[in-house]
Amino acid sequence: MLDIPSRVRVHVETLLAAQNDMGVCDAFEQYAPVGKPDTMNAPHPPKVAGIDSTVPSPAHTVAPTQAAPGAPSATAVTGSGATGPGTAPGAVLQDRLAGWVSDLTTLHELTERLTRTDSLDSALDEALRAGAALVGARRGLVVLEPGDGLGPDRTIGLGLGRADLGHMETVPRSSLPYGRILDGLPGGDGEIAQPDLFAEDGLDPRHREVAARLGYAASYALPLSTEGAGRLGAAVWLYDEPAEPVERQRHIVGLYARHAAEHLARLVEVERTRACMATIAEELLPSRLPRVAGVQLAARHRTGPRGGGDWYDALPLPDAALGLAVGSVTGSGPSAIAAMGRLRASLRAYAVMEGEDPVAVLSDLELLLRLTEPARSATALFAYVEPALRKLTLAGAGHSPPLVIGARRTEYxxxxxxxxxxxxxxxxxPSVEFTAEPGETVLLYTDGLLQRTGEPIDRAFARLHTAAAGVPRSLRTDAGAIADHVLRGMLPDERDLGARPGRAKSSPGDGGTEDVVLLAARFE
Structure with a gap:
């Protein structure tokens, strides 16, 4: 602490923090003493760009300190700028600065937490919770609906179940705050405060009924928009009793909402890119699996967040044979997806011409890759299947071995x-030949299934063997059920991969960085 004449005691670190964070020159001008102190000049820090110095007083500001008996009055100290008789300007300034620093600290912590979110759903949830804390509400919802119509669309509730959100959807959209904001209706270009819904004239009867059912009596809504992306969505917070945020709460939550909208705009672009790459990757894979007598096929495919080059294929071959293939291209992103498409198309051509010799198929594929893309490598496994004999002839290039799952054995x-x-x-x-027993399933997969476990490769192989051996008997008659059970055993923390009949379902960015491909062939 420094003793400054005119009896204004200001902590230096507090002043520096306020100067760096908010630019409090207006406050200094209001409360600075007249004339120059003996030890140092009164500070006149420059304004900080982008911060409004005319922030209202904190809600928790305490009453001014009364001057001690016999002490000079505040008017005598500060002149005409004093706030009134008996007011100590130093105490008022310190209290106001403390309020600003407290609010900025809270705002900084909340925006830091929001910035650490890396998915759209988690960011929306964090923004909704932080806003509820800032405005003093217990419940709310955020509706993401970009104005360009390209999606993604989301509705996330805080303290509201799916049934509650369903009730709110029965209310005419134009009578809800987020509907007025998203549809650009009159009064929807800024904040919308409804401090007492049941005392509001002209409230839609259905809105009144739903509010009574869900037990909220007031709401406060803010738009989520940026200059570059335009309107993204709206956030609404609900109060159990008639209430509305005070001026300072509105100011802080407005600052937070602007930051949240910028972060959400970036995540929306990331989500769109991921969805686009996942769609391209899925379209480059088989639209459906062939129906071959004696063999039941099922595939599962999951695309990583950056888009990888894992692929699978199953194609009928001459003489009632079947070709099965899985592979992986190094790298990620659009270039890896494009290389995957070219490699798969080339393998199909080689398989039709000389599929009965898997070594020749992979040799041709290696020559093509070396001549056309010398900087890229790939792994692949191709199997020539004779369903009537349950015989498989396969060759692999740097690929993990298939796994046979049956009643009597589960082995690589x-x-x-x-x-x-x-x-x-x-x-x-050299190629390898083996014969499957009736009812056995041959599982082909890519290395992403092992790498997503995060375990050393030997433990990942052991885990895969355990998951396959643990398939219940009731599921062993269905190739798709076997593939799903193995996935749950390998990746228990991730969503189950469902699939449409005959086709894998691709799920972008669900907790791992590697693509995952499973191709199961069950022999009758």
């Missing part, structure tokens, strides 16, 4: 060791 197929495609000047490895 012994395959020859080989480098990935594009890693050697000339690739060739």
């Amino acid at each position: 197929v012994e395959t020859s060791l080989s480098a990935p495609l594009g890693m050697l000047a000339c690739w060739e490895a």
